[in-house]
Amino acid sequence: MSPPTAAAGDAQVTTLPCGVRVASERVDGVRSIALGFWIRCGSRDESEELAGVSHFLEHLLFKGSARYSSREIDELFDALGAEANAGTGKETTSVYARFLDRHLERAFDVLQDMVLRPVYAEVDSERQVILEEIAMYEDEPQDRVHDLLARALFADHPLGRPILGRAEVIANVPVAVVGRYHDERYRPRNVVVAAAGSVDHGRLCELVEQAFADQPAEPGPTELPADAPAHYGASVRFQRKDTEQFHVCVGAPGLARGDERRFALRVLDTILGGSSSSRLFQEVREKRGLAYSVYSYASQFVDCGQVAIYVGTRPDRVTESLEVIGRELRRLVEDGITDDELERARENAKGRTVLAMESTLARMNRLGGSLLTGVPLLSLDEILERYDAVTADDVVALAGKLWQPDRLVAAAIGRDEEVWRRGLEALAPALAEAAAQAAEATG
Known part of the structure; x- marks a missing residue:
């Protein structure tokens, strides 16, 4: 008897007896398949002593498996004309490939052997690769500042640590x-196998069941984090670095991944700083020329999230930039948004969603x-309906909740901490006071 398959939006989802969930979505008119192994494992699952091991493991999956060497893996994917890659996040790891539909069995076989049966070959050389990646990241303040913001917001919680981890952990x-x-x-209950494109769901389930045949059955997915x-x-948080610009982030606690207000948040973010017609882009860059790069974004996790704004600007413009950002946050809550802004942001969110869904x-x-x-897996029409249902009141109420002054945190990388504190005074005096206290505590 075959395991039950349910429709979820436009997708088919089957939970196999071993505990693995298989999800697929057939896309007519394409000859390719995008296939991925998703594992409920990320930097959030690490102790401080193992910070970075999830990302290190992801790299090692490509260095050889029970039946394929690292070189053979590369040659096999090249011979298939396939694109293969992987990614580690704070809550998930994915290993995936895109290839012609006629190569499903071959590509699946290589991926499953990599993911389930790594042999940890070439470990020392890969340590050096990761250490170089960490060094490169440390040299990029426009990237590093976002992790400083996460530390300011999440403190000692694992969500406050960089995904790359610590060099001393990787080295040893x-x-x-x-x-x-x-x-x-x-493990099976921690794994989802997902595919989209010219794929047959039943055949995919057969391949997954064969791959996990030697794994003990684990009914029911692992409980999601509740911490x-x-x-x-x-x-x-402030880091002194000899840079031409100050790289500044301002943020606050956001929404969990499954929060129904996530659609209003997408509209809010588009209006605030997520598009070229957004308020921050227009006020900070276009009107005043204070920055080349200024934008807002949101990160969502299983049980929490964050909202954030980034700006990169020269030292003599930090104060004015933060003053403008603070004013725009207040104006958003006090004056609301226009009908034109709401319509433009909703259509932007819908358009980007539809365009993204054209990619397998x-x-x-x-x-x-x-x-x-x-x-929940919603159909495309259901997603678009959610965006159409977002009102101006929804957006303004959410802005008022998320961007309250007493919820703000901030981070920066630059030459002079005094410049940073003056900028914070223009944004939110409570943050300037926190920066002064931090400076006193560190001497």
Whole structure:
């Protein structure tokens, strides 16, 4: 008797007897398949002593499996004309490929062997690769500042740590420890196999069942995290670095991944700083020329989230930039939004959603990420209806809740901390006071 298959939006979802969930979405008119193994394992699952091991493990999956060497993996994907890659997040890891539909069995075989049966070859050389990646990241303040903001917001919680982890961990973690970490987390109930394109759901389920035939059955997915970090109010982080610009982030606690207000949040973000017609882009860059790069964004996790604004500007313009940002946040809440802004932002969100859904890779990512983290799989029409239902009152109410002054945190990388504190005074005096106290505490 075959396992039950349910429709979820435009997708088919089957939970196999072993515990693995299989999700697929057929896309007519394409000859390719995007296939991914999604594992409920990310930097959030790491202790401080193992910070970075999820990302390190993801790299090692490509260095050889029980039946394929690293070179053979590369040659096989090249011979198929396939694109293969992987990614580690704070809550998930994915290993995926895109290839012609006639190569499904071959591509699946290589991927499943990599994911389920790594042999941890070439470990020392890959350590060096990761250490170089960490060094490169440390040299990019426009990237690093976002992790400083996460530390300001989430403090010592694992969500406050960089996904890349710490160099000393990568340099010294024993292979046996990495192997145990894999075996504890890459288990059937932690895995979703997702595919989109010219794919037959029944055949995909057969392949997955064969791949996990030697794994013990684990009915029911692993419980999702329930340790959301507390928010303690004004918090700041500053890193001195000899840079031409100050790289500044302002943020606050946001929404969980499955929160129904996520559609209003997308509209709010588009209006605030997520598009070229947004208020921050127009006021900070276009009207005043204060920055080349200024934008807002939101990050969502299983049980919490964050909202954030980034601006990169020269030292003599930090104060004015933050003053404008603070004014726009207040204006958004006090004066509301116009009908034109609402319509433009809703259509922007809908258009980007539809365009993304024309990519089999984007569809596969949506299936894997949503199913693994407990987010309902909506059809395209249902998603568009959710955006159409967002009202101006929804957006303004959400802005008033998320961007309250007493919820703000901030982070910056630049030459002079005094410049930073003056800028914070223009944005939110409580943050400037927190920065002064932090400076006193560190001497």
